[in-house]
Each structure stands twice: as C-alpha cells, then as structure tokens.
Amino acid sequence: MVDREEEYTEKCTRAIRTAEQFSELFYKKLDKERHTIDKMYLPTATLAWNGNAVDGLDNIKRFLLDRLPKSSHTIHNLDSQPVADSAVGGQTTVLVQVSGNVRYDANPSVPFQQNFLLTDSDSKWKVAVDNFRTQ
Amino acid sequence: MGRNFQKSNIYSIDRRYDQHDDRGSMDKGSIRNRLGQKRVGFDVGPRGGGIQKQRNHRDNRDNKTNLNNKYQVLQDDDTLFEDRSQAGRSRLIRGGRGGRGGRGGRPLPARPMPGGHRNPLTKSFTWYKIKLRSGSKYDKTLMLRELLNRSKVKFVPICYQNLQTDSVFYVEEVDAAKAIRELSNQIEMPDGFSLIITMEATTPPHVPVNSELTEKIKTEMSRRYNVEKKALNLNAFHKSFAGEEMYAPLWRSNVFCKVVEVIIENIPDVQAIDLSNNKLLNVDPLNADFRRKVTDLRILYLKENRVANISYMEKLKGLNLTELNCSGNPFKDRLGSAYTDRIRSIFPNLQTLDDKPMPKKIGFDEDSSPTSNSLPVTQSKFAKSSEAEALVLQFMEQYFKLYDSDNRQPLLDAYDENAVMSMSCFGGRDSMKDYIEDSRNFLKIYHENRKVRLLQTGRLPIVSFLTKLPKSTHDPTTFTLDLSFTSSTFMMFTVTGMFKEREGSEKRVRHFNRCFLVVPRGSGFCIVNETLFITDPTSENCRKFQTTSSMESLKNASSSAQQATTSQEVDQATQRTLATAFSELTGMNLTWSAQALSENQWNYDRATTMFQQAKEAGKIPAEAFVK
Numbered sequence: 001m002v003d004r005e006e007e008y009t010e011k012c013t014r015a016i017r018t019a020e021q022f023s024e025l026f027y028k029k030l031d032k033e034r035h036t037i038d039k040m041y042l043p044t045a046t047l048a049w050n051g052n053a054v055d056g057l058d059n060i061k062r063f064l065l066d067r068l069p070k071s072s073h074t075i076h077n078l079d080s081q082p083v084a085d086s087a088v089g090g091q092t093t094v095l096v097q098v099s100g101n102v103r104y105d106a107n108p109s110v111p112f113q114q115n116f117l118l119t120d121s122d123s124k125w126k127v128a129v130d131n132f133r134t135q
Numbered sequence: 136m137g138r139n140f141q142k143s144n145i146y147s148i149d150r151r152y153d154q155h156d157d158r159g160s161m162d163k164g165s166i167r168n169r170l171g172q173k174r175v176g177f178d179v180g181p182r183g184g185g186i187q188k189q190r191n192h193r194d195n196r197d198n199k200t201n202l203n204n205k206y207q208v209l210q211d212d213d214t215l216f217e218d219r220s221q222a223g224r225s226r227l228i229r230g231g232r233g234g235r236g237g238r239g240g241r242p243l244p245a246r247p248m249p250g251g252h253r254n255p256l257t258k259s260f261t262w263y264k265i266k267l268r269s270g271s272k273y274d275k276t277l278m279l280r281e282l283l284n285r286s287k288v289k290f291v292p293i294c295y296q297n298l299q300t301d302s303v304f305y306v307e308e309v310d311a312a313k314a315i316r317e318l319s320n321q322i323e324m325p326d327g328f329s330l331i332i333t334m335e336a337t338t339p340p341h342v343p344v345n346s347e348l349t350e351k352i353k354t355e356m357s358r359r360y361n362v363e364k365k366a367l368n369l370n371a372f373h374k375s376f377a378g379e380e381m382y383a384p385l386w387r388s389n390v391f392c393k394v395v396e397v398i399i400e401n402i403p404d405v406q407a408i409d410l411s412n413n414k415l416l417n418v419d420p421l422n423a424d425f426r427r428k429v430t431d432l433r434i435l436y437l438k439e440n441r442v443a444n445i446s447y448m449e450k451l452k453g454l455n456l457t458e459l460n461c462s463g464n465p466f467k468d469r470l471g472s473a474y475t476d477r478i479r480s481i482f483p484n485l486q487t488l489d490d491k492p493m494p495k496k497i498g499f500d501e502d503s504s505p506t507s508n509s510l511p512v513t514q515s516k517f518a519k520s521s522e523a524e525a526l527v528l529q530f531m532e533q534y535f536k537l538y539d540s541d542n543r544q545p546l547l548d549a550y551d552e553n554a555v556m557s558m559s560c561f562g563g564r565d566s567m568k569d570y571i572e573d574s575r576n577f578l579k580i581y582h583e584n585r586k587v588r589l590l591q592t593g594r595l596p597i598v599s600f601l602t603k604l605p606k607s608t609h610d611p612t613t614f615t616l617d618l619s620f621t622s623s624t625f626m627m628f629t630v631t632g633m634f635k636e637r638e639g640s641e642k643r644v645r646h647f648n649r650c651f652l653v654v655p656r657g658s659g660f661c662i663v664n665e666t667l668f669i670t671d672p673t674s675e676n677c678r679k680f681q682t683t684s685s686m687e688s689l690k691n692a693s694s695s696a697q698q699a700t701t702s703q704e705v706d707q708a709t710q711r712t713l714a715t716a717f718s719e720l721t722g723m724n725l726t727w728s729a730q731a732l733s734e735n736q737w738n739y740d741r742a743t744t745m746f747q748q749a750k751e752a753g754k755i756p757a758e759a760f761v762k
Contacts, residue, residue: 012587020577048617048629051514067511077668078577079559081590084551084663087625087654095627097650097666099561104510113648113668115629117620131617131629134513135646135673 011082015094018125019080022118023098026127027073030064037064040127042119047130074109075100083117092120093128102134111135260336261386261414261441262305263312265292268331270302273324278302281322281330288314291377294340305340307377312336339373339384339414344393348381352390353397355383365431366407367398373413385413391420399428407434411460415440417447426453439463445470445477458487518618521740527618527628528744530653530660535609539634543602549662550594551654556665557590558604563671566643569605569636570669597665609634610680625654625663633672633680644680646672713739721746727759 029037038061041047047054047063054063077099087093096116103109117129267278279292290311295304306312312334319332342348355375359368372394373384383390398405410418418437435456442448442464459482461467467474478488485493518524537545550556560570567574575589591597614632631648652664672680710729718728720743735742749755 008592009587012590013583016577016583016586046519046619048517048619049511051517051615051617052511053517053519053619069510076576076578077559077561079557079575079666079668080577081555081557081664081666083652084553084555084654086551086553087652087663089624095650095652095664095666097557097559097648097668099559099648099668099670111670111673113631115627115648115650115666117627129619129627131619131627131650133615133617133629133631133648135631135670135676 015080015082018094018118019078019096022096022116022125023075023078026116027075031071031073034064034068041130042121042126042128045127045130047132049132050134069104072103072109073100073112074102088119094118094125260338262293262307262337262339262384263309264303264305264335264337265312265315266333266335267302268333269300269328270330271297271300272326273302273330275302277325278322278330282315282318285318285321286311286314287317290315293377294342294380294382305337305382307373309336339386340382341387342382342390344383344389348383349393349397351376351379351381352383352393353401356394356397360402360405364407365402365405366409366434367402367405368409369394369413370409370436371412385410386415388420391415395420395422395425399425403429404431405429406431407436407458408432409436411436411438411440411463413440415442417442418451419447421451421454423453426451430455432456434458436460437464442466443469445474445481448478449481452481454482456482456485459485460489462489515614516616518616519621520618521738523621523626524616524618525740525744526660527616527626531614531616531630535611538601539606539608539637541606543598546601547594547598550597551656551661551663552594553592554594554597554661554663554665555590555592556597556600556662556667558600558667558669560669562669566671567669573600605639606637607634608637613676613679623655625652626660627652633676635680644672644677645669646676710737713737717742723755723759724762 026037026040029040038057041057041060043057045057045060047060049063049068054060075098077097079097081095083093083095094117096118097113098116099111099113101109102112112132112134114133115129115131116127118125119128120126267273270278275295279295282292283290288308288311290306290308292304293306295302297303306315316332316334318330320329322330324330344352355372356367356369359375360366361368369385373382373386376382376384385391385394398408415437432454433456435454435458438460440463442461443466445466448461448466459478461478470477475488475494479485479493487493516524518527534546534549537543537549557575558570558573559576560567560574561576564571573589575586577586580586580589591600610633614630616628616630618626618628620627627650629648629650631646633644633646635644636642646669648668650664650666651662653660654663710732713732714725714729717723717732717739718725721728721731723731723746731746732739732742735745746755
C-alpha cells in the first residue's frame with residue numbers, strides 16, 4: 001500500500017513538473033517562435049480551436065502558421081493530473097489545464113482556457129490532444 | 136485731440152502687436168499653442184458665459200488714460216488667446232523688457248495650465264467671435280456698414296446678436312477677424328465714443344437642429360446634390376448659411392449627424408461626398424450605421440480640414456473607398472512617409488489618394504502573417520465521431536442534471552473507483568471565496584505537498600468534495616463541447632459554459648471549463664480524470680446566460696466534424712430506405728418518419744436523437760403513429 005502511495009505521489013509530482021515545464025515552453029513558442037511549435041505535437045495529434053477541428057501534424061502546423069495571427073499569452077492558472085492507466089494502457093500521459101488571457105494582433109485580450117493531453121513519445125512529451133476555447 | 140493722440144499711439148502699439156501676432160499667425164498652430172488656459176465656460180457662443188464675465192471685469196477699467204488704454208489693448212490682444220497667464224506677459228511689455236519670445240522672464244501663470252503651453256482644446260477654435268463693446272445701444276446696420284466698408288478683408292457676419300450691452304457676431308476666417316479688430320477705436324459712434332472691437336478664436340455658434348433648420352439643411356443639401364453623378368458637395372457647407380439667422384456648420388456634430396441622417400434617408404446610394412473646407416476635427420458621424428447603409432460610397436474628399444490624428448480615419452474602416460483626398464489635414468504631415476501605407480491599411484481598395492494614383496504595394500515575403508480579422512469562426516461543438524457525440528451528450532445531460540440537483544451523491548456512479556479530480560479557480564479573493572481554499576493552481580501554490588494534496592483521489596472523496604461546492608443551475612445554451620479523442624479505451628472531451636449559484640445571497644453566475652477523461656464501463660462509461668476550472672464570466676458571457684433552458688441547442692448545433700455529411704445529397708432511394716428503417720425504429724408512420732429525417736438533413740443518428748428528445752418532452756402528436 002505504501003508503495004502504491006509512493007508511486008501515486010511520484011506520478012502526481014511528475015505530472016506537476018511536466019505541466020509547469022510544458023506550459024512555459026509551449027506559450028513561449030506560440031508567441032515568439034511559432035515556426036518551431038510543430039515539434040511539440042504528435043504526428044497524430046488533434047487540435048480543437050474554438051470548435052474548429054485540426055487533425056494531424058501537417059494541418060496543425062498550417063493552422064498555427066497561416067490561420068492564427070500573432071499572439072501574446074498570459075497564463076494565470078495551471079493544473080495537471082496523471083492520466084489513469086486504465087485509460088491509456090500504461091502509456092504515460094498527463095492531463096494539463098491552463099487558463100489565462102490571449103491577445104491576437106493588436107486586439108484587446110480575451111480570457112481563454114486550454115486542455116492538453118501530453119504523452120511520452122520516445123522520452124519526449126508531446127501533445128496528443130489540444131482543446132482551446134476562448135471564454 | 137487727446138483722443139487722437141491716444142488713438143495713434145494705441146494704433147501704433149496695436150500695429151506692433153499685430154506684427155507680433157502675425158509672426159504667430161503665419162503658422163496657425165502656434166497661435167493655438169499660445170492659448171494655454173482652460174476656459175471657465177468653454178463653448179460660450181452667443182449665450183455668453185465665463186469669458187464674458189471676465190471681459191466685463193476688465194471693462195470697468197478707466198479707458199481714458201494712456202496707461203490703461205495700453206493695458207487694455209494688450210488685454211485685447213491677450214483675449215485673442217484668452218490666457219490669464221498672458222497677463223504676465225503684458226506686464227513685461229509695459230516695462231519695456233520686450234515680450235517677444237520672452238518666455239524666460241515670464242512670471243508664473245495666474246492659474247496652473249494643464250500640461251504646459253499647448254491646450255489641445257485650442258485646435259477646436261477655428262471660428263472667430265467679434266464683440267462690439269456696448270454695441271447694443273447703437274444701430275446694427277450702421278455699425279455693420281462701417282465695418283464692411285472699412286475692413287480690409289471682406290466678411291459675412293454670422294449669427295449677429297446683442298448680448299447684454301455688447302453686440303456679438305462670428306466670422307469664419309482669421310484674416311477677416313483681424314481686419315475687423317484693427318478697426319477698434321477707429322470708428323466714431325453717433326454719441327461721440329469710438330467703437331471698441333475685440334475678437335477671440337472660438338468654436339462656431341451652437342444652433343439647435345430644430346425642424347426649421349432641418350428643412351433648411353435638406354434644401355441646401357439637395358441644391359448641392361448632383362443626381363446624375365450621385366455626388367454630394369458639402370464643401371464649406373457653413374458658407375451657405377453665413378449671414379442667415381440659422382447657421383449650420385458641419386463642425387457641430389448635431390448638424391453633421393443630421394446631414395448623415397438625411398443622406399441615409401434620401402440618398403443612400405450616393406457615390407461621392409466632398410467634405411472639404413469644413414474645419415472638421417473628425418468624421419465620427421460617418422459611423423457604422425452610415426457605412427452599413429451607404430454602401431455605394433466610393434469617393435470621399437476631406438481636403439483642408441483639421442483632422443489631427445489618423446486614428447480618426449481608422450474609424451472609417453469598412454468604407455470601401457476607391458478615391459480619397461486628405462490633403463491639408465494636420466495628420467497627413469504628422470505621418471510623413473508613413474501616410475500612404477497607413478491609409479492603404481485602412482482602405483485597401485483605394486486607387487487614388489490626394490489626386491494621385493496609389494503606388495503599388497510592395498511588401499516583404501515574410502509579411503504574410505494573418506490578421507485577426509481572419510480568425511476562424513467559433514463553433515460551439517466539435518466531435519470526432521457522431522456516435523460518440525450522441526453518447527457524450529447523453530452523459531452530459533445526466534451528469535449536469537445530477538450536479539444541479541440538491542443532492543450530488545448519485546454522481547458516485549459517474550466516477551471510476553480510482554478517479555482523480557482537481558478544481559482551480561481564478562478571480563478576486565472575495566468573488567471566489569467558496570472555491571479558493573481548494574483551488575489547485577500551480578502558479579499560486581508554493582508547497583509541493585499542497586499541490587499533491589489538493590488532487591482529489593477516489594470517487595468517494597471526489598463526490599464529497601463536489602458536494603461541498605455551491606449548488607448550481609447550469610445553462611446548456613451556453614455550453615460548448617469539444618470531443619477530441621475517441622478510442623476503444625477512452626474518450627476525452629471538454630465542456631465549457633456557465634452556471635448560476637442557486638443559494639447564498641449573491642447568486643453569482645460563473646463560467647466553467649471542465650475536461651473529462653472517460654473509460655467504458657458496462658454499457659456506458661465513467662470518469663477517470665477530471666479538471667474543473669471556474670472563473671467569473673465576461674459581460675459578453677453574461678448576456679447569453681438564460682435561467683431555464685435545455686441541451687437542445689447544443690445537440691442541434693452542427694458539429695464541424697459532421698458538416699461534410701450534412702451537405703451531401705441523399706437520393707430518393709436512400710431516402711426511402713432510411714425512412715422505412717426510421718419508421719420501424721420509432722413506430723411513427725412513413726410520412727412522419729420521412730419528415731423527421733428530412734428536418735435533420737437525412738442524418739439518421741441525429742434524427743434518432745431528436746425523436747427521443749421530442750418523445751420525452753411529449754411533443755409528438757398521436758397521429759404520427761397512425762399507420
């Protein structure tokens with residue numbers, strides 16, 4: 001039982017750390033180095049941007065580079081959890097919840113929330129699912 | 136004799152001051168710059184006001200002595216600028232220290248000046264008010280005739296009226312105003328006194344736009360409208376009213392707005408409008424409504440106005456102009472080389488600017504970033520698969536029904552034994568007081584332990600945690616759904632929307648974002664991971680909130696994944712097959728089945744869902760089942 005608790009705490013802590021590192025890196029890239037952000041997604045990833053489905057890395061890349069204007073994100077909320085094994089069959093996965101404000105071009109900033117499913121792909125955390133919603 | 140002596144003396148001093156003034160007048164900007172002071176009654180017009188009072192105070196001085204006259208003259212000059220602080224300057228000059236550019240020696244202003252010498256209000260003073268001291272006791276025609284005869288510059292007196300003891304009228308140009316003022320103390324009145332004339336830069340007279348003036352405006356506008364060319368010439372519109380009782384300068388927004396109203400009502404198909412020479416500071420009355428209704432407008436002339444900043448032009452974005460002329464406006468010089476590009480960004484289809492063809496736009500290859508005008512349209516629902524969608528919608532309906540009830544215990548069934556759940560919130564300490572204690576926001580928590588502890592683990596702790604949260608009523612019309620992952624082992628979906636706190640004194644409305652990870656269990660599924668985020672709604676959110684509603688709108692919303700199928704044509708044969716199947720499924724007759732399917736674009740799944748809902752709501756009449 002203690003082992004399980006330890007294991008659980010470890011998983012939890014890892015999920016926390018992953019989320020913290022991921023969010024910092026992700027939004028920095030999104031705002032300042034968007035041409036490199038495709039590296040953060042799985043080839044089979046799905047992005048839902050305000051209900052617009054973007055499937056697959058190629059489409060995501062094109063969407064982020066061509067459809068989405070220059071952005072500036074400010075994060076004020078971060079939460080994450082280790083995803084249950086029963087769901088992902090042992091594939092290490094983390095659910096991340098982010099909230100903040102985003103500004104496109106020179107428009108006024110709007111609040112947004114975003115959920116990510118991050119998964120271990122060859123020892124690199126990659127985004128498998130990205131749900132983005134402005135409030 | 137004495138008077139003559141005084142006159143010539145005064146005249147020569149006046150002259151000197153005129154020269155002094157002329158220096159300033161070459162560059163209209165600096166006259167205005169010297170106007171430092173905030174006025175007491177800003178826009179006085181014929182009604183008089185604070186400025187008037189000041190004048191009267193000075194009027195009480197004995198104007199017979201040379202000294203006082205000098206002072207008076209200087210004050211008159213000062214009233215050109217109406218600047219109390221300038222009184223310091225006049226003292227200087229009397230002492231003969233030479234006031235020209237003598238800023239350094241100037242004593243502190245009598246009153247504090249806002250932001251230094253430049254009073255932004257002074258840019259608005261483009262009309263000139265002439266005051267004839269004690270004019271009301273003289274014959275108006277006599278005075279005006281004398282002025283008109285003697286003045287070096289022709290003028291038309293505007294809105295002449297008697298104000299207490301003085302007579303007041305306006306002129307449109309500064310040259311005329313100065314020329315008239317030069318005549319001060321030159322004209323001898325019947326009673327032996329000479330006429331004292333003062334001038335000040337001011338706003339145009341304010342005339343209420345009543346029905347009479349409206350008619351006059353309409354008449355003048357139709358006179359200036361060229362029906363063949365669909366061109367409306369509003370160049371120096373006010374000049375058409377000079378000398379009349381009712382004055383209508385476009386500078387006055389009530390006049391401009393009325394003109395716009397008349398355009399929209401009578402000539403919404405106008406193609407060209409000339410607004411030059413109206414001393415305009417902005418073109419705000421050409422608002423969104425105007426742009427929506429006057430869609431054929433292609434040519435706009437704004438020459439020789441006073442638009443000071445290109446931001447005023449940016450407000451016209453949406454006007455599909457092919458020709459524009461803004462020469463003679465301060466903002467053009469201010470922008471320098473950036474002028475053309477800025478104009479182009481506001482009016483992308485412009486071909487002619489300031490009478491010259493627009494230069495070709497040559498950019499850089501990397502300059503292809505999309506603008507926020509092209510943001511993808513928000514869809515309220517996205518689902519990877521429509522079967523999954525139907526299941527998830529059903530799940531959501533049940534879940535929120537339980538969540539909104541007084542007892543959340545039954546939610547136990549929704550969660551996996553080992554589920555985990557966390558909640559975080561964002562908002563003011565007071566607003567979020569019911570949530571902040573358990574808010575799991577890594578950015579606000581420093582102790583790792585606490586971060587771990589706040590994760591609710593196991594379904595019993597989770598549900599007991601949920602029970603502690605304020606009771607709620609969700610509004611499904613505000614819901615969005617993103618079902619972005621489905622597989623045989625799990626699904627992930629995010630729901631956002633609003634709910635109202637049912638109890639407590641404030642009954643606050645909140646916005647939430649909830650992400651669920653569910654795994655199959657039995658014939659349905661249960662939650663293994665859940666994040667809940669709560670925050671205050673934006674005002675836009677609040678507007679959409681309704682107190683009683685159902686999930687209908689979300690179910691009916693076309694999901695972006697389904698859009699492809701709905702646009703497909705379904706041929707007759709398929710329709711018949713579907714209708715038969717549907718009839719068997721629902722028990723309805725063929726006609727009703729076909730109708731139900733047709734209403735749902737022959738989407739079988741959706742029709743099924745719709746049918747179930749309608750049946751539960753008792754909306755299906757008995758005749759539908761009569762075969």
